[in-house]
Amino acid sequence: MQLALSTWQEVESYLKTSTGIIVPIGSVEQHGPIGLIGTDHLSSEFVARGVGEAIGAMVAPTLAYGMSQHHLGFTGSVTLRPSTLIALVGDVVESLAVHGFRRFFFVNGHGGNIASVTAAFDQIYAARSLGEARPAVHCRMSFWFGPRTKALIGELFGDKDGSHATCSEVSLVQYAHQEAIKHAEMTPFQAPRSHGFFDAADYRARFPDGRIGSASSLASPEAGKRLYETAVADMTEAYQAFLEY
Ligand code: NI
Numbered sequence: 001m002q003l004a005l006s007t008w009q010e011v012e013s014y015l016k017t018s019t020g021i022i023v024p025i026g027s028v029e030q031h032g033p034i035g036l037i038g039t040d041h042l043s044s045e046f047v048a049r050g051v052g053e054a055i056g057a058m059v060a061p062t063l064a065y066g067m068s069q070h071h072l073g074f075t076g077s078v079t080l081r082p083s084t085l086i087a088l089v090g091d092v093v094e095s096l097a098v099h100g101f102r103r104f105f106f107v108n109g110h111g112g113n114i115a116s117v118t119a120a121f122d123q124i125y126a127a128r129s130l131g132e133a134r135p136a137v138h139c140r141m142s143f144w145f146g147p148r149t150k151a152l153i154g155e156l157f158g159d160k161d162g163s164h165a166t167c168s169e170v171s172l173v174q175y176a177h178q179e180a181i182k183h184a185e186m187t188p189f190q191a192p193r194s195h196g197f198f199d200a201a202d203y204r205a206r207f208p209d210g211r212i213g214s215a216s217s218l219a220s221p222e223a224g225k226r227l228y229e230t231a232v233a234d235m236t237e238a239y240q241a242f243l244e245y
Helices: 008-015 039-055 082-098 111-129 147-160 167-176 200-206 221-244
Strands: 020-025 103-108 138-143
Touching (some): 020 039, 039 103, 039 167, 082 103, 082 111, 103 221, 147 167, 167 221
C-alpha cells in the first residue's frame, strides 16, 4: 500500500490495523559508468514497495535525495547538507506521528545517509526525553539487503561486489528498470578499494570513474531478480520483527 496512491480516508482505515510505515531513502549521485544516478533510491524504493505488496504495509514516498557531498565532483550528483537531511527526516516522522503512525522503518540505499539519519532519530527521541508532549515513536533504518541477501551477494559476486556502484545494487536496479540498462568499457575492470575519502575533489581524484572496489560490469538483471526476491524476504522479516520490538 503506497501512501502517495491512497486517500486520507484510506490512511485512517490503515491506522486502525497498523501504526507502522516503511520509508525508502536513498541518494541522487553518480554510480560509475553503468550505474544510474538514482541507484540508491531506486533500489530502496523497489525493495520497500515489494515488502508493502507482500504484507500490505504502508510505504511512504521515497526520500530520494541524501547526504552525498563526496559525489559532487561528478555531473548530476546532488547532496543535502547533513543539517538538511536531519530536518527532512524529523519533519516527515513528526508529521506522520501527528496522525497516529508510531513505527518508522527506513529502508536505506546509501551509506552516506547513516550519520545524519541516526542524528535525526536522536533529535526526535531527545524532544520527548526533554519533556515535549509528543507521542512515543520507534525509528529504525536498515540497508535494503539483510543477512540472506548479503550471503547471496557473496555467492554471486564475491570480492568483486565492492563498496560503491556495487554489482549488487546495479543488478537490482537493472532488474527494476530494464529500459535503462547501460553498457560501458571500464578500466580497471575492478575499481580501487577505499581507505577513506574527504571532500568531492578528493573523492574524484581517488576514484576517477566513480566506482569504489566494484566490478560493476558483472551486474545483470538476472542477478537482480534473485537479489530482489531475497531482499524482500529479508526486509519483510526485519520490518515485522521491528513492529514487535
Ligand atoms: Ni549506491
